[in-house]
Amino acid sequence: MAVKFDRRSFLKVVGGASLGALVGGGGKAQGYPPPPMTHQHPQAQQVLQRALAAHPQGYTFFNSAEAAFMEAVVARLIPSDALGPGGLEAGCAYFIDQQLNSMYGHGGRWYMQGPWEPGQPEQGYQLPLKPREIYRLGIAATNRYCARTYSRTFDRLSAQQKDTVLKGLEEGSVELGDLPARTFFNMMLSDTMKGYFADPAYGGNRGKVGWRLVGFPGVAAAYVGFIEQWGKPYEVDPVSIPDLLGGQAQVDEHGHPIHRPVARR
Amino acid sequence: MATELKPADVVLVGVGWTGGILAKELAQAGLKVVGLERGEPRDTNPDFQPPRIHDELRYAVYHELMQDLSRETISFRNNLQQRALPMRQQGSFLLGEGVGGSGVHWNGVTWRFLPWDFRALSATLERYGRGILPEDATVQDWGVTYEELEPYYDRFEYTCGIGGKAGNLKGQVQPGGNPFEGPRSREYPNPPMKVTRAMELFRRATAGLGFHPFVQPSANMTRPYTNPDGVQLNPCVYCGFCERFGCEVAAKSSPQVTVLPVAAKTGNFELRTHCNVVRVNLSPDKKRAVSVTYVDLRTGLEYVQPAELICLTSYVFNNVKLMLLSGIGQPYDPVKNEGVVGRNYAYQGFTNAGVFFDDKIMNSFMGAGALGMSIDDFNGDNFDHSSLGFIGGANIAVYQTGARPILSRPVPPGTPRWGPQWKQATARYYNRFFNIGAQGGVLSYRGHYLDLDPTYKDAYGLPLLRLTFDWGPNEIKASQYLAGVLRRIVEALKPSKSNVSPLPERYGIVTYQSTHNTGGAVMGADPKTSAVNRYLQSWDVPNVFVVGASAFPQNAGYNPTGTVGALAYWAADAIKNRYLKNPGPLVS
Ligand SMILES: Cc1cc2nc3c(=O)[nH]c(=O)nc-3n(C[C@H](O)[C@H](O)[C@H](O)COP(=O)(O)OP(=O)(O)OC[C@H]3O[C@@H](n4cnc5c(N)ncnc54)[C@H](O)[C@@H]3O)c2cc1C
Numbered sequence: 004m005a006v007k008f009d010r011r012s013f014l015k016v017v018g019g020a021s022l023g024a025l026v027g028g029g030g031k032a033q034g035y036p037p038p039p040m041t042h043q044h045p046q047a048q049q050v051l052q053r054a055l056a057a058h059p060q061g062y063t064f065f066n067s068a069e070a071a072f073m074e075a076v077v078a079r080l081i082p083s084d085a086l087g088p089g090g091l092e093a094g095c096a097y098f099i100d101q102q103l104n105s106m107y108g109h110g111g112r113w114y115m116q117g118p119w120e121p122g123q124p125e126q127g128y129q130l131p132l133k134p135r136e137i138y139r140l141g142i143a144a145t146n147r148y149c150a151r152t153y154s155r156t157f158d159r160l161s162a163q164q165k166d167t168v169l170k171g172l173e174e175g176s177v178e179l180g181d182l183p184a185r186t187f188f189n190m191m192l193s194d195t196m197k198g199y200f201a202d203p204a205y206g207g208n209r210g211k212v213g214w215r216l217v218g219f220p221g222v223a224a225a226y227v228g229f230i231e232q233w234g235k236p237y238e239v240d241p242v243s244i245p246d247l248l249g250g251q252a253q254v255d256e257h258g259h260p261i262h263r264p265v266a267r268r
Numbered sequence: 269m270a271t272e273l274k275p276a277d278v279v280l281v282g283v284g285w286t287g288g289i290l291a292k293e294l295a296q297a298g299l300k301v302v303g304l305e306r307g308e309p310r311d312t313n314p315d316f317q318p319p320r321i322h323d324e325l326r327y328a329v330y331h332e333l334m335q336d337l338s339r340e341t342i343s344f345r346n347n348l349q350q351r352a353l354p355m356r357q358q359g360s361f362l363l364g365e366g367v368g369g370s371g372v373h374w375n376g377v378t379w380r381f382l383p384w385d386f387r388a389l390s391a392t393l394e395r396y397g398r399g400i401l402p403e404d405a406t407v408q409d410w411g412v413t414y415e416e417l418e419p420y421y422d423r424f425e426y427t428c429g430i431g432g433k434a435g436n437l438k439g440q441v442q443p444g445g446n447p448f449e450g451p452r453s454r455e456y457p458n459p460p461m462k463v464t465r466a467m468e469l470f471r472r473a474t475a476g477l478g479f480h481p482f483v484q485p486s487a488n489m490t491r492p493y494t495n496p497d498g499v500q501l502n503p504c505v506y507c508g509f510c511e512r513f514g515c516e517v518a519a520k521s522s523p524q525v526t527v528l529p530v531a532a533k534t535g536n537f538e539l540r541t542h543c544n545v546v547r548v549n550l551s552p553d554k555k556r557a558v559s560v561t562y563v564d565l566r567t568g569l570e571y572v573q574p575a576e577l578i579c580l581t582s583y584v585f586n587n588v589k590l591m592l593l594s595g596i597g598q599p600y601d602p603v604k605n606e607g608v609v610g611r612n613y614a615y616q617g618f619t620n621a622g623v624f625f626d627d628k629i630m631n632s633f634m635g636a637g638a639l640g641m642s643i644d645d646f647n648g649d650n651f652d653h654s655s656l657g658f659i660g661g662a663n664i665a666v667y668q669t670g671a672r673p674i675l676s677r678p679v680p681p682g683t684p685r686w687g688p689q690w691k692q693a694t695a696r697y698y699n700r701f702f703n704i705g706a707q708g709g710v711l712s713y714r715g716h717y718l719d720l721d722p723t724y725k726d727a728y729g730l731p732l733l734r735l736t737f738d739w740g741p742n743e744i745k746a747s748q749y750l751a752g753v754l755r756r757i758v759e760a761l762k763p764s765k766s767n768v769s770p771l772p773e774r775y776g777i778v779t780y781q782s783t784h785n786t787g788g789a790v791m792g793a794d795p796k797t798s799a800v801n802r803y804l805q806s807w808d809v810p811n812v813f814v815v816g817a818s819a820f821p822q823n824a825g826y827n828p829t830g831t832v833g834a835l836a837y838w839a840a841d842a843i844k845n846r847y848l849k850n851p852g853p854l855v856s
Contacts, residue, residue, distance in 0.1 A: 114337045114338060226507060227506050234628065234629060244319045
């Protein structure tokens, strides 16, 4: 019961810019039955669109001091520069805030039973702390360190001072008492990267700036006709899950987005 | 009190690839089969539909489709002197959970092991003598040969619709395939995958060095395919969300799109999800399994499911754990060097090379789980080891599985991990990079094994399985040699920047390497050194079959599932054609 492959929609997938090349390289008819598009119910779409437009973004885990700290951190880890917006503009601090209220923040799928021992590095994470506890302790301890050393909290330091503190955490030379500084730093770094590159549905990667930086198209199209075009740039406007759920991006009959080419810079 | 249920002919513990294959084969043979799976039901539609399935954070980073470690994990140490600690987060390998097991989110890289692999010990003694092996290596023959398994490899490949090019048809070497492979009786059911720029660069570089590149055989469909059971699979669209994801278009062969629907159609297969098996119950003389006990995770209540035949199909770790918890076979003791259950755990060791190009884009975000170009010149005994001091080797390959940017952001060595320089390097090289991986086989050793942890417990109050493992001297030597081969390939590729990383001194459980764990319930000809016979039947409790990579006596330099699938079909045939006629030990 394979559905005949529709060459026209296949070509749409990679956009007009590549039509010529594709006709040569598109390959033989290939077909598969389109899956039902559950998210395309017209009313559901309107509701979603309204919800997305009005999406309120307020910190629900971090208190104001913690939020100020995290905003300052993500702005240094991924700076805003000539290449584009950084971690702050991408909403990485908000993303982390939301994550800490979720399964991840509670270590929900980690094995968290004692007895507790530091163990060897090869044995991996062995602290009884959940990510949200690490942030809470780590931010307070780092701010105490900054107060001792510079007489102000982290967010009030100069850019250079901030980088010095972050390097100290990264190398473990800044002491945070019971909490290993590197554990705290590595968690902030990895969560900031998640926030910069994850689907914007999670509150980070605003404007898809992370994806734009590297040229990642987001939710994938069918690349079957393009993948053998060696060296040919695939420059498209990235598409997110909310773009598709909210009807801001078109889909082909199989549910894959139709990527729109961006104007060549 | 546990509720006792109506008896079944067969109980399968775990419904992934091995459970799925046995479900189909045994239900088609007319047996009443109950499949107990601890995880959730899930299928192409609606569970794997875009756009939600293209969510790197949920599926690739938070392992949505995999084992919930808050319920159950393993503990780990490098050696007997250390204290094992629990694996608190998924890392080195990603354990499966839910209908289809890891077969849902696997890549689909599908190999046959070499004829050499099945007689690794005899062949090594014949060619090099015992001296080439480390003193404490416990390498052994499988008790089954490549020739015996060939028809079963064929069954698995045709069920899955593997796309590839034969390298050896009935003894005739074929152009375009892997010239080192064992003879196959017929061509692959489907043509090979498409070739990306990275694959082509690797092909040219390795061919230029006199090696023999070929497109990696793949379970991602290369055209619409109807398998011998009448199941339809659709062509892969190369979306790049494959490894760690379920396939939205049913283009990746997985249990839930191939064998399970066929099993269900017989009317003889009952799949029960959310059922965590905690024990196999034996008769008082311990010679017969009478039932399994499981916890229904929706109610917390315990049930006893009696059956004539019980197959453990719960992946390497839980196959061994359930044997140990139930008293099936003698537990292995590495100090006394006695017993078999838990013995000969092995894994795979990767030697990697990263290549960065200033002038070439790869479109790395396009891809498929098993899209790759390989050479097999340095695997098994395909090259002379006389002066090398190790045996075995690796397949060396470039894969383009889809570079998603949370986890795949390569930067050249020496780049800071954050800040402006990191950002520049990331923007520059995200799409101008590929990795060359040498997937090294691993020997078994006296001190590498599985047993029950004395301290840590799972959510059911049962001990965690404890893993004791490290890289052995054979693997370290092999890795250094393979790093040399990778350097030659890197040189031929002329990248702007590169780095080659041999195995670290110690095995660590933190960074993902592969879910290619093996051993612990190994097959063989001698009950003193194997837990199951050549048909994967327990030597001690003959109505228990233990199916999976747990049966590998040591690990080859290939992904395991081709061989796991072949062994599952081989065991199914032994059950149908031999065991049912005369229930009892198939090998005395
Ligand atoms: C990310 C990833 C990529 C991979 N890619 C490849 C590849 O490209 N090529 C290749 O050859 N291999 C690959 N593999 C390995 C492949 O997935 C496995 O070899 C294969 O799935 C093993 O089949 P199995 O039946 O032994 O185990 P599984 O498929 O894991 O199934 C075991 C099932 O048993 C269930 N279970 C466990 N314990 C219990 C219990 N106590 N009670 C009830 N149910 C239980 C589990 O929930 C699970 O569903 C990959 C694995 C992963 C994780």
